[in-house]
Amino acid sequence: MHSGRWDSTDEAQGPIGQEVVTNFLDASPAHEVTWTDPVTGASGYLVVHTLVGGLATGGTRMRPGCTISEVGDLARGMATKTSVFGLPVGGAKGGIDFDPRDPRAVGVLERFCSAMLPWLDGHWVTAEDLGVAQSRIDEVFATLGLGQSYHAAISRSATPEETLHRVRDGLGTLTDDGLELGEIIGGYGVAEACLGVADSLGWAQGETSVSIQGVGTMGGGAAWYLHEAGVRVVAMGDAAGTLYCPQGLDVPALLDLRDAFGEIDRTKVPGDVQQLPREAILSLPADIFVPAAISYAIREENASEIAARVVVEAANSATTPEAEAMLTSSGIPVIPDFVANAGAAAWAWWLLQGQVGSDPQDSFTRLKTEMRSKVAVMLGEWKGMGIAPRETGRVIAMANHAQLEGVEIFIP
Structure with missing residues (x-):
């Protein structure tokens, strides 16, 4: 990277042309799923903006007024985020239009995740987000028999049990301040x-x-x-x-x-x-x-x-x-x-x-x-x-995404 301006003709940055912009950051989501809770009538959404090697990552949020447009914006942000950091995974997001303080919220989350099971089992790595704690997500995954919310990635590991152990150890590690x-x-x-x-x-x-x-x-x-x-x-x-x-x-x-x-x-x-x-x-x-x-x-x-x-x-x-x-x-x-x-x-x-x-x-x-x-x-x-800064970040994301297209994801 250098201090001059990057544009679509900058050979040092590789093939960052208009096609990449259209097909990646500004493209329509690869998949959208809308769900209605049969018990409360709450609406839930999964938006997968991009898949890399068949995987996408992004948290699941719960808040009153959550919309599919909001979830779509966040999924695009996740796709940009993973690309900026050169992570070999696409971007997605889950959202539920419901009050997390409502005593029925746990049941709503459980039914949402159950409905999204095909995605959570094979393609979508999720985690905590607004209104949803990581501990709650993991409890729901345990009831679904998936073990941990990183299941879709862990299941692709050459040694799934070792990877699950490493993830759990890392998540639970305490800092010198006694914080997880x-x-x-x-x-x-x-x-x-x-x-x-x-x-x-x-x-x-x-x-x-x-x-x-x-x-x-x-x-x-x-x-x-x-x-x-x-x-x-x-x-x-x-x-x-x-x-x-x-x-x-x-x-x-x-x-x-x-x-x-x-x-x-x-x-x-x-x-x-x-x-x-x-x-x-x-x-x-x-x-x-x-x-x-x-x-x-x-x-x-x-x-x-x-x-x-x-x-x-x-x-x-x-x-x-x-x-x-x-x-x-x-x-x-x-x-x-x-x-x-x-x-x-x-x-x-x-x-x-x-x-x-x-x-x-x-x-x-x-x-x-x-x-x-x-x-x-x-x-x-x-x-x-x-x-x-956002424009520079987008250029970095597009360059990294172009390099990751077609990459096979490896998890030891």
Whole structure:
């Protein structure tokens, strides 16, 4: 890779022509499946954007109002994500239009997965997502006799039992902080994307400020590791509102106050922390803003409120295209979700292929190296040529996808 602009005639990048764009990133999904729950009437969707070697990967989410259009956008994002990181697997996504807090939610998820069994058995590697915990997914897979949600890939392994053992060991490995590696690796990747931004723009970590919308797996994990790195996390937002302290929040203490649904107990928040409305987080001053809660959090009607100098997307599709165009024209680059939040997906595949194991430091080092290098390339193009990070990321994805077409997937 080099610092000049990439285009379809750039021989150093290989055959990245209009045909690749049409057939891959901008193509219609390879498969769409719509399901209706016979008990509750809830709708569920599976969208497989691309298959590589017969496999696609992407989580399963559950939220009220989930649509097939949303799931399709997320599946395309997964296809881009796997390609940017050079993973030999396509992109997919599952979604269920149902409230995960409803006591019937577990049954809905079980029936959805049962209906998707042919895909889960042979082609679709899924995992946790919004409203669905990894532990819940694995419980459902156990009832289906599939063992673990990576089953479609594990079953292709030369040694399925050894691979399953390696995956379970990796997911359950504890870090030095006593956290499960599989639970926090995605948030760690987001933190490294933020630190990569600081490095690329010449900001000292101790003088860099970050605001984070969302305190769940991604947002909470990113906040934890940024705090550990000495970055000032000045604002954290959840469904109940925004917590703000310009000197920096005590991130570990606030994360300890989260309930089962990821909301911070306001009765125990220190008095020096300002409690503001939920939307206030958009306009608070910070070097980096991390939307880590919901899709389409930054929209055309609120993009002008963003006060940060850089946006790092931790949530899938956190910024609408119209809003991103507004930010870009205002000199605010957006590090796209398919890079910033790809840590968990990339790590899972490295684990499946035995490229990392149960030593957390190996995983941290691998992800740090790959995440920072990609952020550096994107911001290098932004600083040098004014090319939006998303466009540079798409070029990388198309180049990698072209090389992966026809590749036979090998899992030891």
